[in-house]
Amino acid sequence: MSQTAMSETYDFLFKFLVIGNAGTGKSCLLHQFIEKKFKDDSNHTIGVEFGSKIINVGGKYVKLQIWDTAGQERFRSVTRSYYRGAAGALLVYDITSRETYNALTNWLTDARMLASQNIVVILCGNKKDLDADREVTFLEASRFAQENELMFLETSALTGENVEEAFVQCARKILNKIESVHPGVIWSEWPLSPCRPAVATDGLEGLVRG
């Protein structure tokens, strides 16, 4: 198989959102994940931006289609229209800004209402490299995550720490959910079986087989 054909082969396609207040580093996280570089000239996102990448999760190739949304309030009605069908989300705050942490509940409510009640969300406390300016402790954010059934990592789009992990952990949890919904599926045969549902139910409607 050619390099291009290989790189476009995947078993699953998941729609992901990156949400959270303006300036928390959403665009930089997406850029670091895709390009493995820090985007040091990042401007406010206008509406939404898009990126995609294929990752290997436990031997399965998963294509992530990622929508990076503007955090500014004035774009809220535009960004909300992109939530539908998302299977996963990175919910981002800035560890040096309590204001961005205080806004998390609103973002989460939107995600669960507009995407799905069962959307898999990973909370990302970004700018971990700025520990000296921290306004939100790891412990309180962990508690928030636990209370709201979120996964949680502190990340740095600047150093790259935990960036890949955030996307991969979210994708892995979605795959685990699919496996629990379809326990009888023999994964090696999945792409060959036209009768298998391509779209999983129970809030996993963002999943489309590749």
Ligand SMILES: Nc1nc2c(ncn2[C@@H]2O[C@H](COP(=O)(O)OP(=O)(O)OP(=O)(O)O)[C@@H](O)[C@H]2O)c(=O)[nH]1
């Ligand atoms: N030190 C540090 N700075 C970061 C990090 N991530 C982003 N930044 C900086 O934070 C600022 C905002 O980053 P963006 O990625 O544009 O933020 P955003 O959340 O996409 O903002 P909106 O598009 O307005 O919603 C920029 O000046 C980045 O350089 C990080 O991990 N560490």
